[in-house]
Amino acid sequence: MSTLDTSSTGLQALLSPRTVRSTVLPVVRQQVSALEPTLARICSYHLGFIDEHGDPTGAGSGKLTRAALMTAAAEGVGLRPEDVQSQAAALELLHNSTLIHDDIIDADELRRGRPAAWKVFGASLAILAGDALQALSLQVVVDDPGPGRAEISSAFAEALRLVLAGQSRELTVRLGPGAGIAEYDRIVEEKTSALLECALVTPALRAGKPEHVLAALRGAGRHLGLAFQISNDVEDIWGDPAVTGKPVRGDIGRRNPSFPVLAALSADSPVSERLRELWHGDGTAAAHLQEMADLTEEAGGRHTAEKLSRGHLGSALEHLGRAELSPAASAELTALFDRIVNRTA
Amino acid sequence: MSTLDTSSTGLQALLSPRTVRSTVLPVVRQQVSALEPTLARICSYHLGFIDEHGDPTGAGSGKLTRAALMTAAAEGVGLRPEDVQSQAAALELLHNSTLIHDDIIDADELRRGRPAAWKVFGASLAILAGDALQALSLQVVVDDPGPGRAEISSAFAEALRLVLAGQSRELTVRLGPGAGIAEYDRIVEEKTSALLECALVTPALRAGKPEHVLAALRGAGRHLGLAFQISNDVEDIWGDPAVTGKPVRGDIGRRNPSFPVLAALSADSPVSERLRELWHGDGTAAAHLQEMADLTEEAGGRHTAEKLSRGHLGSALEHLGRAELSPAASAELTALFDRIVNRTA
Incomplete structure (x- = not known):
């Protein structure tokens, strides 16, 4: 695992997670509380502000990854955190709208270690709550009168379009070895990268930065x-459910595109042949999933995945280096990128 | 029933339904076809462009009511249909996004006389398809560079927020007699009126009309x-399913807020007492629904509803008269209002 050493950079953190939390969470909370009462309750539950009985938890859930990226990128282009406060809140709302619907679609019963919204409130209301967060996110962005309003609104709408395209492709594409990896990349660029790109590019749009900076951030x-x-x-395959907050091996149980499995299937060995049989079968018992995990590791899928993840992190940092951000913000974002990929946040 | 006589107005129709269809449908079709292929297929099916096997139907479904209102209102404020073409298409997309999710939520198996999208493609993909239409609608509006872009984007986002609030309230509120009618009005103003207001007000926002005109149109x-x-x-209670395209008495079967029933329950008679028992029971057999329909009519609920609907149509036309529209467009909208309420379109 690539754990960049941030303790020795001499960096005085511009943005502790606490800072982002105190800047962005109040906006998220206030926006959500203004929704129709039932929708407000469901969204507040999903966001971790209240428990299933409606009692305050004293916390907000999630790592606010996208808000942290946006806030750090704002510093990098010479803006203050307040200059993108609404947009950072809106991006968290948008991300969470997709999570609420995603849990219904995948029939995932757990989210961040708690029952998913649809398990508590039913699928019908959870559909509306996801819709409401999606609409609210775009409303916040559209109503913010600051510079770059139109460009930022377009960036948000486009990011959402991509996320939905990626989710649909993920549900419908049957990934095999070989061709599967190009398709996998496309799905991830849509469903995962689009919001991260939006986080990084929004402050640059607000600051009126030129196209080569926008391209580097994207x-x-x-x-x-x-x-x-x-x-x-x-x-998902080898992690600790206590850290991920989700049941282990959900992706391979559902035969969702999983990079280590795709890499292992591409290995073209007797081990990958056996894995292929299991993958195209319908076994979801723990023993089946365990065998698939073992075969994936044996066929080199885990090693390839970890290596490629590090490679993409390196490429991300290379692009970041071309975005002409302030050195302090670059260091901040470098540390954030590492925390995001290696879940040490 | 109030059937306004439009044949004798001497009005040369500015906008036949055919005109709206030829202006707006191509934009809708083009926008939807650019979605991710699976989502494009589901949305094209829902919109009636293709059948469940993916074959073209040669038609587009729906009456494009909101697009027709917007186009007529555009004429009324001195704009051409092309000036609000994108917005008219976007409003139809938005409306249809809510219908796709609504059918899942209500478990409605029929929409416009055909199997609902979720019945054909499954709820998971239909959730994403509804999300995609919602996102696409706002993207079209946000990306249109014409005058009033920001105000129109806000109007769309606000309209969607209201529709979702109304849908949530409809699912969660237990309507009884008395207080029920105020709550009913609120739900309808949110879930039904909001998009119609958006249709009427968008051209005025584009044309930069003053607040008293906007207020009249709202x-x-x-x-x-x-x-x-x-x-x-x-x-829903007494209509012909061949006209509505939906099974008869779906609303009362689900105990959705239904004005005739609420009015009948308020009547405070032995008949309304019996109706109350049935309404609060869980019977959904055809004989139960028939009895509820008969009791509702006997207690005066149908008469009250028909009278109030006419009253609201009159009020709508009064407001329209204060919007300072061109006489030809006012006449056109008057005819449209009547067709919308009395389903003679």
């Missing part, structure tokens, strides 16, 4: 998404 | 929504 977000998603796929 | 849309929804509730 490239950084694209590779960050790939590095993160591949690492996430590794975690 | 008032017209609000009352039009109430007139339409109450008339629709009457149709």
Whole structure:
């Protein structure tokens, strides 16, 4: 695992997670609380502000990864955190709208270690709550009168379009070996990278930066998404459910595109042949999943995945280096990228 | 029923349904076809462009009511249909996004006389397809560079917020007699009127009209929504499924807020007492629904509903009269309002 050493950079953190939390969470909370009461309750539950009985938890859930990226990128282009506060909140709303629907679609019963919204409130209301967060996110962005309003609104709408395209492709594409990896990249660029790109590019749009800066930031977000998603796929198979907050091996149980499995299937060995049989079968018992995990590792899928994730992280940082950000913000983003991919946040 | 006589107005129709269809449908079709292929297919099916096997139907479904209102209102404020072509298409996309999700939520198996999208493609993909239409609608509006772009984007986002609030309220509120009618009005103003207001007000925003014109158009849309929804509730109970395209008495079977029933429950008679028992029971057999329909009519619920629908149509036309539109467009909208409420379109 690539754990960049950030302790020795001499960097005085511009943005502790606490800072992002105190800047962005109040906006998220206030926006959500203004929704119709039932929708407000479901969204507040999903976001971790209240428990299933409606009692305050004293916390907000999630790592606010996208808000942290946007806030750090804002510093990098000479803006203050307040200049993109609404957009950072809106991006978290947008991300969470997709999670609420995703859990219904995947029939995932757990989200961040708690029952998913649809398990608590039913699928019908959870569909509306996801819709409401999606609409609210775009409303916040559209209503913000600051510079770059139109460009930022377009970036948000386009990011959402891509996420939905990626989710649909993920549900419908049957990934085999070989061709599967190009398709996998495309799905990840849509469903995972698009919001990270949006996070990084929004402050540059607000600051009126030229196209080569926007392109560098988009490239950084694209590779960050790939590095993160591949690492996430590794975690799904071999990670600790206490860290991921989700049942182990959900992706391979559902035969969702999983990079280590695709890499292992491409290996063209007796081991990968046996894995292929299981993957195209319908076994979802723990023993089946365990055998698939073991075969994937034996066929080199885990090693390839970890190596490629590191490679994409490197590419993300290369693109970041071309975005002409302030050195302090670059260091901050470098540390953030590493935390995102390696889940040390 | 209030059937306004439009044949004798001497009005040379500015906008036949055919004109709206030829202006707006190509934009809708083109936007939807650019979606990710699976989502494009589901949305094209829902919109009636293709059948469930993917073959072209040679038609587009729906009456494009909202697009027709917007196009007529554009003429009324001195714009050409092309000036709001994208917005008219976007409003139809938005409306249809809510229908796709609504059918899942209500478990409605029929839409416009055909199997609902979720019945054909499954709920998971239909959730994403609804999301995609919602996102696409806002993207079209946000990306249109014409005058009033920001205000129109805000109007769309706000309209969607209201529709979702109304849908949530409809699912969660237990309507009883008395207080129920105020709550009913609120739900309808949100879930039905909001998009009609958006249709009428968008051209005025584009043309930079003053606040009193906007307020008159919003008032017209609000009352039009109430007139339409109450008339629709009457149709649900006593209408012809061949006209509505939906099974008869779906609303009362699900105990959805239905104005004639609420009015009958308020009557405070032995008949309404028996109706109350049935309404709070869980019977959904055809004989139960027939008895509820008969009791509703006997207690005066149908009469009250039909009278109130006419009253709201009158109020809508009064507001329209204050919007300072061109006489030809006013006449056109008057005819449209009547067709919408009385389903003679």
